[in-house]
Every structure is written in C-alpha cells, then in structure tokens.
Amino acid sequence: MNGRRVLAITRRLLQQFRRDHRTLALLFVAPLVILALLGYLLRGGGSAPAVGVVSEDSGPLGGAVATQLLKSSKVSASEMDRPTADDRLRAGTLAGYVLFTADFSLRGRQGVIAPEIHLEGTQPGPAAAVVGAVTAALQGALASTGTRVAPKIVYLHGGSNLDSLDYLGAALIGLIVFFLVFIVTSVSFLRERTQGTLERLMATPLRRAEIVIGYMLGFGLVALVQAVLVLLFTLYVLHIHNEGSVGLIFVLVALLAVGAVNLGIFLSVFARTEFQAVQFIPLVIAPQVLLSGIFFPVTSEPIPLQYLSNVLPLTYAVYGLREVMLKGSDLTTTALQVDLLVGLAFAALVIGLAAATLRRRVA
Amino acid sequence: MRALDGVSLEVRRGEVYGLLGPNGSGKTTLIRMLVGLVAPDAGEVTVLGTRMPDLEVLGRIGYMTQAAALYTDLSVEENVRFFAAVTGAEKNVAEAIEIVELSDRRDSVVATLSGGMRQRASLACALVHQPQLLLLDEPTVGIDPQLRVQFWEYFRTLTAAGTTIIVSSHVMDEAERCDRLGLIRNGHLLAEGSVDDLRRQAGVDRLEDAFLKLSGGPAE
C-alpha cells in the first residue's frame, strides 16, 4: 500500500469533479431541492379535506359535535342537508360527510354514540383525517355534556410533535446519499473501463487496494460534503426532529456512502455502457426504496418480504438513522450497535467485491 | 481461437524491436501479455529479468495503448501528472509534455484536442516516468510526418541511454527504422531479424515485398 499512489487517484477524481459542474450540482443541490420539496409538501399547510356535516338530530348532542367539527383545523367542515352531501360526495367535492341521525342524542343517552361517517372511499389519506376529526369532535362535545372521554396518551419517544417529515426525513437522508453516490460512482467507474484508462492503470504498479481506496477517499470526500449539506439543511432549515448526536448520524451516513461507492465499482463490471449502468436504478435502488422501511415499516410487511428487507443494507441505515434522530439512541443502545455492525459488514463486503472485480487477468 | 500461438521471441536491451503484422494478427495481444493484462495459457513472459506479472517491474514499463487511454475531462497536464504520480515521477511532467510538443496546449482539456494531439498526450503519459522498457502500440498513427521524424529521433536518444522499445506498426518506413523486426500473422511469429535479414530471407529488395512474401501473400 502506497499513500502517494492512493492520493494520486483521489486527487484526480476531485479534479474531474471540479470540471464537472453538472454532477456537482446533482450531488449538492438535488438533495436539498428534494428535501425542500418534501418539507413543503408535508408541512406547507395544504388545504384540509372538505367534510360535510349533516345534523338531523332532534336532541342537542348532534349540534354540539357539529360545532366542534366546524372548528376543527384537520378538516374544513360545513353544514349541509343530506341530499346535498350525497351529491357532493358523488361529485368528488367532499372527502366525506358525518350524519347525526334523528335519534343520535336519544341513543347517546342510552350509551350508544353512533355517528354515521360516509366516505368517498378511494383515498385513505383524507379518510383518516375525516375519521380523526370526527373522533376529536366527539370527545370535545361529550366533555361539554359532562361525559369525559379522556384517554391519557404517553409517548415513549418523540410524541405528538413528530410529523411525517420527521419520520421520512431521517430515512431520506440515508436514501439520498446512498442513491446519488451509487449512481455517480458506478457511471464514473464504468467510464474508467470504457475509455481504457482502467486497463492503463492495470499496467502501472497500482495495487487493486490502492485503486479502491483512492476511489473511496475521492468519492467519500464528496459524499461527506454532501452529507454535511443535507444534514445542515434538514436540521436547521427544515427543523427535522433530532434527539441524538449529529456525529453518530454522520457516521451512519459515511458508512452508507462508503458502501455505495464500492457497490458502484462492483456493479459497474456488469454494465457495458452508461445506459446499462442507469438500468441499475430499478434493480438496485427501487426495491430498497420500497422495502427498507422508509415509507412502510418493515414490521408491517408480510413475513417473506421481511426476510428480504432484512438483507438490504439500506434497511439498517434507515433503522439506525431513526434510532438516533427520533429515539435519541447512542452507542450504548443494542439496536444501534446492530445497525452499525451491519453497516460495517456491508461496507467491508462491497469493498472486497469491488477489489475482486479489479483482478488483473493474470495467472 | 488462439490469439497467439507458439510465439517465442527475445528483445535485447537498448534495441527498438518492431512488431509487424496485419490487423488482428496479435500485436496488441502480445504487448498486453508483456504487461500482464493477458495471461498466456501456456508458456511464460519475462520482462527485465523478472517473470511477469510483477508490480515492481510494471513501474519500469511505459505502455502506450493503441487507442489513447486518457481522462478526456482533464487537461493534458492533469493527465500526465496523474500517471506521473502513480509512478512517483512528478518532477518529469513538464519535460514529458515538452517532448511531445504539447506545452502550449498543456491546460487544454483532452476532449478538445485533435486526434494526433491525444496520441501525443498518451505518449507523454507512457514515458513520463522514464521507463526502461517502452511498449508502444502503433504510436505514430495520426501523427504528422515532421513530428513522426522527431519522435523517432527521440526514441533513438532513449535507446542510446539504454531504454528498450517495442513498437507495433504496419507502416513500412517506420518498420525500416527498427533494429529488429518480428513478423506476426494469425498469432504466429513467421520471421524475425533485421530489415536486411528479412529482405535477404525473402530474396527481395523492398521490406514491403519481404513482408508480403514472408507472410504468405496479402492479408486475408
């Protein structure tokens, strides 16, 4: 191993980056744009689903719940009669309506609170908002009649101040770094093969390990700058919830970047053109996006898919990032230790694979 | 198919050995074998007294590939400096660029160079670490006549200082400048010797005729 030769490779890669502004923009600007977009999408205060309130109740309870609903910020409720509500639901201008039947108060006094919730039915998101708003309104209304429904909710972590952006953001930091670093390395290493420079390198005293480490340092450095940018942006601009140490997040992201660099080198053997390299996106990236628990928790997957999820490296990065950022885990937490170990093992495995693909075709 | 079959040859220190043969005869394969990029199924390759492959010996070989292998998004100087750094010869960068007469285009990105200039940049990368053995795969293809003459003068100063050069070519006037020639066809070494030897063997006056005659007629 010769440090000078390793650095020769690293420096060359950085020079190539310096001249390739498009790729730099992809690495440094694209993640921020994606995250900003997501932040705006989830926290920008989009319009609440429209809900109709139909009170045919002869008693007071229906009116009380309706009043609460009209004040709700989760839905934008308005009172109407039943035929109008049915028409508007069919026309798609209502996400649903709540019907308090004539005997609503009566049955309420007998201990049965039975509002009817009519939903459009194809969109789970707004439907959940409607049901949530009605439940909240019922609680409010019952409290005013003296019947208190007051479940006490105790959060182990985070709590009601966590939103989707906190949950997704923590995982997306990992996904974005992994994805972009993987694409850029695999294409850049493929170019090394197609333009003949790899063969030329093999005719120099460079060792395989020196090439792999040189690449790791060059792309690793760029990936770390990217990680710092993404972290600063998510923590200080988007204010994503973080309970843990920023240093640990950084270690997790760095491991992921090292893994991505070497996976890129390794998989570039199986592509002959840049076009073929791009075909790795649906093969390598898409399954990980779906199965690594970013959007759907692994524990809620069917059992066979859980096995698959548990061999994907990104799964552990997502676990790890959430452990640190949402639960405030540190190195004493077993779950995080496992995630870090798997990350290390994955990095070591792909470094080995990458080095193996550079074998000189010699006896 | 065998790209090379039963080829056995020896190149002496300080000579220019020319590999002559039609397209697909195995010249590039032979050169790649010398740097350990191809392993022979049988037999052995010894370079500078060491059996290949050997990393230390690779540091004393300069290899100019047939198609210029350069980082097209880097400048000439950055390319030469990179290959120099790999062999620890950064102090020679300016000189190597001078030799191939690219000093005024030093900062040009390779993608913007003409074909011949790329070829010259590629040569600079191959000789920047002052190797003891220089392997040149059709080095003067696309290079203008004046510069070709200068290159050969430079090759001669190198061999005078003890450098060995193996060069592949199908250009006859270039072949005539070699100390010894090896005629390859279909992976076989058909004849070997100095230009005079070959002409005598074939019983003709021109090297071109000798080449055609010894290799058994025009290339198929």
Ligand SMILES: Nc1ncnc2c1ncn2[C@@H]1O[C@H](COP(=O)(O)OP(=O)(O)OP(=O)(O)O)[C@@H](O)[C@H]1O
């Ligand atoms: N990577 C490869 N895979 C399979 N066959 C190859 C490969 N490289 C070369 N060959 C074959 O080996 C034979 C010799 O090729 P080589 O490149 O050595 O010829 P050459 O003498 O250098 O020709 P040219 O004058 O065109 O450069 C050819 O038949 C070629 O098709």
Ligand SMILES: [Mg+2]
């Ligand atoms: Mg050739």
